[in-house]
Amino acid sequence: MKIVVLKFGGTSVGSIERIKNVVKIIHSYHKKKYKLIVVSSAMSGVTNDLIKKSKKISNNFSPEEYDVLLSSGEQVSCSLIAARLNHIGLKSRSWLSWQIPILTKGLHKNAKIISIYKNRIIKYLKEGGIPVIAGFQGVNLNNRVTTIGRGGSDSSAIMLAKFFGAKRCIIYTDVEGVYTTDPNKLKNAKKIKVISYEEMLEMASLGAKVMQPISIQDARLNRINIEVKSSFKKKTGTLITKRKNILSSKIIAGISSTQNDAKVTLVGVKDKPGVAAMIFKPLSKNLVNVDMVVQNISANGKETDLTFTIKTEDLGKTKKIINANKNIKFRKILLKKDVSKVSIIGVGMISTPGVTFRMFQALAKKNINIQVISTSEIKISVLIDKRNTKKALVALHNEFKLED
Ligand code: ASP
Numbered sequence: 001m002k003i004v005v006l007k008f009g010g011t012s013v014g015s016i017e018r019i020k021n022v023v024k025i026i027h028s029y030h031k032k033k034y035k036l037i038v039v040s041s042a043m044s045g046v047t048n049d050l051i052k053k054s055k056k057i058s059n060n061f062s063p064e065e066y067d068v069l070l071s072s073g074e075q076v077s078c079s080l081i082a083a084r085l086n087h088i089g090l091k092s093r094s095w096l097s098w099q100i101p102i103l104t105k106g107l108h109k110n111a112k113i114i115s116i117y118k119n120r121i122i123k124y125l126k127e128g129g130i131p132v133i134a135g136f137q138g139v140n141l142n143n144r145v146t147t148i149g150r151g152g153s154d155s156s157a158i159m160l161a162k163f164f165g166a167k168r169c170i171i172y173t174d175v176e177g178v179y180t181t182d183p184n185k186l187k188n189a190k191k192i193k194v195i196s197y198e199e200m201l202e203m204a205s206l207g208a209k210v211m212q213p214i215s216i217q218d219a220r221l222n223r224i225n226i227e228v229k230s231s232f233k234k235k236t237g238t239l240i241t242k243r244k245n246i247l248s249s250k251i252i253a254g255i256s257s258t259q260n261d262a263k264v265t266l267v268g269v270k271d272k273p274g275v276a277a278m279i280f281k282p283l284s285k286n287l288v289n290v291d292m293v294v295q296n297i298s299a300n301g302k303e304t305d306l307t308f309t310i311k312t313e314d315l316g317k318t319k320k321i322i323n324a325n326k327n328i329k330f331r332k333i334l335l336k337k338d339v340s341k342v343s344i345i346g347v348g349m350i351s352t353p354g355v356t357f358r359m360f361q362a363l364a365k366k367n368i369n370i371q372v373i374s375t376s377e378i379k380i381s382v383l384i385d386k387r388n389t390k391k392a393l394v395a396l397h398n399e400f401k402l403e404d
């Protein structure tokens, strides 16, 4: 059976007009004789609205009821899509996760799909039906409705593609695909035709908001190709796939930049085992997310400087925690707001020498000072003054020829 999973995000089903449009898209695949599994998110804004309602009822809303409430948004959009498909003469019905069932395990609000029963859906497909399945929800072994985390309907689609062995998994959204860098920040940003899971994971973790990192990881682990495209414009989108499928000779796939980062430096920290752990333990306990960390080798064998970055909103809290920490001694604490982390990402750098040099040189030519550097196998990040972010994006975009 040639199954195609079509997933529609909240903005794509955000109004009655848009739902009618989505049904036209579904129809176009139906004409090509594919067996279709449609997955939908709630209409945009609905899930947020439900959360607000829950807060007004009680600040102690039980997780079980919270999941019943939040999953209701998808019930509405799925029934509207199915009914519109019926309206144009196609056989279709909505499926809530307990009706299939889609089994999850783990905590409410954040459950994980562990298996999907195929029989009923396969039977329905064979009868010529188009199942419209509610994303974001599942049912657990206690027969309670669960949800799988905000933005989770992408994961629903990916898991459906996996369990049904779908030929394609297409994620329809409100952007045309994944870009070499944020098109809102750089006009020249270009849509990427193909990108590897690993690169996409880095891009998403660093702020490209097309899909959340967890669902990309699900796709990677299950080797599901994902096509991301716009439901508003008829244009090819971006294919997210395994490295082997990528022929492009580009070294760098994309560039990302962060906003609202701050830098903390502890000057003159004792250079002995356990000090770094002592510094970061209370921070993690207080949910301060530490990003880049650098520690210099100490010149005199006794003291060193330690620098790390956090989100600006955590700056006050971090300062308090560190000053209250009796376990660590240092001479001075330096705090700096308005820094930005700019990263170049690409699997090509594994096999290409000189990428680091080219990045640094391109920034140097523009007189941009690098404050902190961190690297992974497929990513180089630098911390710079926030004022220089745009300049750095332009310089790096040119250096690695991302606009061609
Ligand atoms: N409607 C859910 C949410 O807003 C799931 C999704 O959109 O993927 O989180």
Ligand code: MG
Residues within 6 Å of the ligand: 009, 010, 041, 151
């Ligand atoms: Mg969404």
